[in-house]
Amino acid sequence: MSLFEEMQQAIIDGKAPVVKELTQKALSEGIKPADIFPKAIVPAMDEVGRRMRDCEFFIPEVLIAARAARAATDILRPLLVGDAAARPAGTVVCCTVKGDLHDIGKNIVAMMLESAGFRIIDLGADVSAEKIVDAVRAHDANLVAMSALLTTTMVNMKSVIEALAAAGLREKVKVMVGGAPVTESWARSIGADGYGKDAPAAVDLARSLAAA
Numbered sequence: 360m361s362l363f364e365e366m367q368q369a370i371i372d373g374k375a376p377v378v379k380e381l382t383q384k385a386l387s388e389g390i391k392p393a394d395i396f397p398k399a400i401v402p403a404m405d406e407v408g409r410r411m412r413d414c415e416f417f418i419p420e421v422l423i424a425a426r427a428a429r430a431a432t433d434i435l436r437p438l439l440v441g442d443a444a445a446r447p448a449g450t451v452v453c454c455t456v457k458g459d460l461h462d463i464g465k466n467i468v469a470m471m472l473e474s475a476g477f478r479i480i481d482l483g484a485d486v487s488a489e490k491i492v493d494a495v496r497a498h499d500a501n502l503v504a505m506s507a508l509l510t511t512t513m514v515n516m517k518s519v520i521e522a523l524a525a526a527g528l529r530e531k532v533k534v535m536v537g538g539a540p541v542t543e544s545w546a547r548s549i550g551a552d553g554y555g556k557d558a559p560a561a562v563d564l565a566r567s568l569a570a571a
């Protein structure tokens with residue numbers, strides 16, 4: 360098994376200490392930090408996404424794998440600053456909307472996006488439209504990923520889209536939405552650019568929106 364394959368397996372198995380050790384080994388062997396994303400982390404998390412889609416993995420396994428992937432990204436991120444070849448796939452402002460404290464799904468989405476090479480600005484839960492607008496501006500984000508778990512808070516997604524438009528930022532950012540009560544038709548009705556039903560779908564969607 361190659362070092363990259365070993366790393367992939369360790370991520371899928373959720374073995375964070377092994378991932379950390381293998382990441383350090385890869386770096387000591389002269390492997391470029393930027394190569395570790397496409398050759399180990401992204402394919403491993405793509406496989407985790409596939410298993411989740413096929414009901415082979417459930418939330419705990421996904422969280423454990425995402426944490427293991429983070430053991431690598433935590434080491435690699437500081438090394439990538441200023442490396443043009445390692446430009447992130449995009450910058451995503453991630454949050455759960457105002458009034459809503461549910462953040463488990465949002466955290467999974469954020470971790471999967473990070474593992475797929477996106478820079479994540481995670482604002483947490485119960486986040487106001489103004490805070491999202493400020494973060495998009497401050498971090499020059501090209502994507503906003505919003506989560507809502509309550510039928511009473513999903514309406515706040517619309518307010519965020521309106522606030523982005525009022526701030527003159529709507530043309531600059533793509534908006535993706537998700538969360539248990541959110542649907543494709545809801546996303547369309549509030550003028551979002553896309554809806555994802557789970558974290559693997561969020562990764563596919565972010566990739567296609569960032570490329571559009």
Ligand code: B12
Pocket residue numbers: 418458459460461462463464465467468504505506507508509510511535536537538539540554555556557558559560561564
């Ligand atoms: C855990 C939980 C809580 C925890 C939250 C802890 C936390 N840190 O998140 C606590 C105890 C705090 C809580 C509180 C409440 N809860 Co609650 N909670 C849940 C529960 C059981 C699980 C939610 C969850 O984490 N699911 C697992 C994650 C992984 O799934 P997910 O969030 O849907 O995310 C996935 C996808 O939706 C998608 N996704 C998510 N976000 C995004 C974003 C984007 C951009 C994309 C593309 C995709 C995407 O990808 C994720 C990963 O696959 C649900 C029931 C349920 N089965 O959904 C009720 C539920 C959501 N809660 C509910 C309620 C009513 C409440 C309370 C109002 C209860 C009360 N009376 O106080 C409060 C509200 C507090 C508040 N202001 O937010 C109701 C909502 C009903 C409704 N239709 O609005 C539910 C459905 C339970 C029920 N059947 O009644 N809750």
